[in-house]
Amino acid sequence: MQAKIYASPRYLPFGDSALIIEFSDVISPEANQKVLALNQALSKANIVGVEETVPTYRSLLIRYNPLKTTYEQLVFQIKDIEKNLNKLAVETEGRRIVVPVVYGGEYGPDIGFVAQYHGITEEMVVKLHSEKEYRVYMIGFVAGFPYLGEVPDKIATPRLESPRLKVPAGSVGIAEKQTGIYPCEAPGGWRIIGRTPLKLFNPLQQPPTLLRPGDIVKFKPISKSEFKTIEEAILKGEWKPPQRSSK
Amino acid sequence: MKVFQVLKPGLFTTVQDMGRFGYLKYGVPISGAMDTFSLIAANLLVENNPNDACLEITLIGPELKALTKTHIAITGGEAELKINGANVPMWQTLQVKEGDIISFGKMKSGCRAYLAIKGGINTPLVLGSRSTYVRGGFGGINGRQLKSGDVIEGFATSSLKTEYSMPEELIPQYTGKFTVHVVLGPQADTFTENGITTFLSNPYEVTSEADRMGYRLEGPLIEHKAKADIVSDALLPGAIQVPKNGKPILIMRDAQTTGGYPKIAVAITPDTSLLGQAKPNDTIEFSKITMQSAQEKTKAYYRLLNNLSSMLLKRRY
Numbered sequence: 001m002q003a004k005i006y007a008s009p010r011y012l013p014f015g016d017s018a019l020i021i022e023f024s025d026v027i028s029p030e031a032n033q034k035v036l037a038l039n040q041a042l043s044k045a046n047i048v049g050v051e052e053t054v055p056t057y058r059s060l061l062i063r064y065n066p067l068k069t070t071y072e073q074l075v076f077q078i079k080d081i082e083k084n085l086n087k088l089a090v091e092t093e094g095r096r097i098v099v100p101v102v103y104g105g106e107y108g109p110d111i112g113f114v115a116q117y118h119g120i121t122e123e124m125v126v127k128l129h130s131e132k133e134y135r136v137y138m139i140g141f142v143a144g145f146p147y148l149g150e151v152p153d154k155i156a157t158p159r160l161e162s163p164r165l166k167v168p169a170g171s172v173g174i175a176e177k178q179t180g181i182y183p184c185e186a187p188g189g190w191r192i193i194g195r196t197p198l199k200l201f202n203p204l205q206q207p208p209t210l211l212r213p214g215d216i217v218k219f220k221p222i223s224k225s226e227f228k229t230i231e232e233a234i235l236k237g238e239w240k241p242p243q244r245s246s247k
Numbered sequence: 248m249k250v251f252q253v254l255k256p257g258l259f260t261t262v263q264d265m266g267r268f269g270y271l272k273y274g275v276p277i278s279g280a281m282d283t284f285s286l287i288a289a290n291l292l293v294e295n296n297p298n299d300a301c302l303e304i305t306l307i308g309p310e311l312k313a314l315t316k317t318h319i320a321i322t323g324g325e326a327e328l329k330i331n332g333a334n335v336p337m338w339q340t341l342q343v344k345e346g347d348i349i350s351f352g353k354m355k356s357g358c359r360a361y362l363a364i365k366g367g368i369n370t371p372l373v374l375g376s377r378s379t380y381v382r383g384g385f386g387g388i389n390g391r392q393l394k395s396g397d398v399i400e401g402f403a404t405s406s407l408k409t410e411y412s413m414p415e416e417l418i419p420q421y422t423g424k425f426t427v428h429v430v431l432g433p434q435a436d437t438f439t440e441n442g443i444t445t446f447l448s449n450p451y452e453v454t455s456e457a458d459r460m461g462y463r464l465e466g467p468l469i470e471h472k473a474k475a476d477i478v479s480d481a482l483l484p485g486a487i488q489v490p491k492n493g494k495p496i497l498i499m500r501d502a503q504t505t506g507g508y509p510k511i512a513v514a515i516t517p518d519t520s521l522l523g524q525a526k527p528n529d530t531i532e533f534s535k536i537t538m539q540s541a542q543e544k545t546k547a548y549y550r551l552l553n554n555l556s557s558m559l560l561k562r563r564y
Contacts, residue, residue: 012433015485015513016541020433027478054271054481056505061481063271066516066542067549139274140479140505143383147479147505183274184383201273203373203385209273 004028009082011075016066021078022059027149027177031058032137034085036214041081049074055213056138057147094136094214099181099196100222100230101130101172107195107227114157114174114191125193126221128155134179136215144183144201144209148217151179163189170195172219183209194219197231249314250364250401256394257309257351259458262368262387263361264300267376271504277484278378278386278500281459281523282359284419284552285323289363291556292320292340292411299367300377300387302399304360306526308351309393313343318365318407324357324421324524339412357421358526366404380501382460411559419521423529424450427518428536428544429487434477434509438489442470446487446511450530451495457527459501464531468493469511479507485519486510487533497522497531515541517548 005024012020021038024031032055039055042062049069054061064074103126104111115122134148141147150156156177164187167173171182173190182188183200196219200210211217222230233239263286266279280286280303287297302309308326321328321337328335329350335341337360343349354360370377370387379387388397435443451466475491482488486498488508495511499522512533514522525531536544 013430013513013538014433014483014510015430016515016538016545018483018513020480022433022480025478052269052271054504056480057478059480061271061483063483066545070542071538138479138505139272140481141274141503143270143274143276143380145274186382201383203275203383207273208270208275208374213272 004030005034009034011079013071014061018061018063019071019074020059020061021082024058027057027137029135032135032213035060037085038078038082041085042078045077045081047074047077056140094212094216096216096218097211098218098220099172099198100226101194101196101219102224102227103129103194103221108172108193110160110173110191111193114155114193117157118154120154125155128152129174129179129193130219130221132218134217136211136213136217138213139209139211141180142182142184142186143203144211145180146200146209146211146217148179148181150177153177157191159189160191163187167192168195170197170200172196195227197227197234199234248369248401248403249398250317251311251349251399252314253309253393253395253397253399254312254348255310256392256397257304258307259305260309260393261303261379261381262300262370263303263378264376265298266500267374267378267380267386270374271481271483274504275374275383276380276501276504278380278459279376280361281500282323282361283520283523284517285359285361285523287552288338288413288555289320289322289361290367291559292322292338292413293318293363293365294407294409294411295363295365295367297552299363300370301364301368302362302393304351304362306354306358308354308360310351311349311399313345313347313349314398316342316344317401319343319349320363320411321360322363322413323360325355326360327352327355336412338418340407340410356423357524359523364399364401365407366402369400369402382501408563410562412562414558414560417555417558419524421524423526425518425522425525425529425531427522427531427533428515428541429512429533430515430538430541431512431535432510433513435511437472437475437477437509438511439470439472443511445469446495447533447535450532453525453527453529453531455527457525459499461499461502462497462522462525464495464497466494469495471509475509476507477509479505482506482510483513485514485516485522487512487514499523516545
């Protein structure tokens, strides 16, 4: 079996003002957990010169000010924190968030393809996609886009060969074993199977995104009329996302 | 305070400051001026803060009508600047009175010019910055490029007592040939030795697919060891990623914050700013330096920026 996490993480230079600490070369919840744990430990440590951090699937980018520290100095300080990670009581338990989705039809134009690709019914695609809990591995691509994983093999589907120029805001897509939600209209090649009325990104709010790395997301199939009701409630500012209690 | 009315918007004119920092983890790019050096210089020439918002002008400039008396300064790419049809110099403080028409001819060198208004441009702060991020639809004027009829608002401010100009030797020359210092990594080890030699010993041409997100480059193909995909990780301006086709892409200020192509190298900070002046058909040569030397150069650049206001030539009214 392929080792999911390196025996010791790799420190990689990223130009003169950033570096990457890489825990693995594959996607796994374990590697992502390490990334988030280090991210949290670093934010508590308040290291001189660190300006911001970017957690991704299996690595953490640190942007720093070279007037205040050097690459060598930072690597030395981070190694010290990182090797004690296991001993630190780091809270990285994510929030649990339900995302309502209208599957199929005009909102999910590729659901038929996904079903056909695997020789299953559209109802089965909905069932498989919505019964699993997904981890938010990272936010990227466009502002507020969550990369969620991993979908069951029975619905994992390759991207479109030629990306769409416009995918509507709220679209829920599948790309291989990943699933994600378009926060705004954007070009994209993911197979679109549904749409949520939730707003995933608002630059006028702090923090600007609905989801954060480490959160646990479950999709809930809804009808078109429920979609409208939620959409209107959001517009009026009356919508509260239902938080599920922990296991 | 209304400062300018936009008569013609130009090819692609946006409001930009130094950028939006601290939101990469939410997928929000840094944005901000492509050529930070010229933005800061323009601001200092009208006694602004270095981070004040300016107009970033791309290749074809706008036509603006002054709605009040003020001071401006224009820096960056050489842009045949005119007030009421008469040529006026760049890289110095200019006085503007109500009714004046500011126009730009063809950009003779470079790609982007920066127009600073005394007091700075006043648009709402979005996530701590006034920079326009067109793809996200926020920042600047309603998250978009300028259009005819827009009114540029400024802050009420005291009038200038001194005129400034940039010393000749500090004005960058944009020859269309860029030598860019890079630090190899973070994924240089996914390329063959041959691939890295190819990258470092050939000029690459900027293609027409070049905008605020990044520049696709054309030149000898860069060879990967095996697969050309990595698990997506973080991106920053200055990074040079190479997809399967072997053609490098230079990441700039509005690029997506994560990506799945390996990055062969990252341009140093001052050279990334200079690359804001690269346009299609310009050539770029990449030169490898050590991390220590990269950080020395970047520190020297920051020291220059910190001292720039005291180096400007002054003339009191």
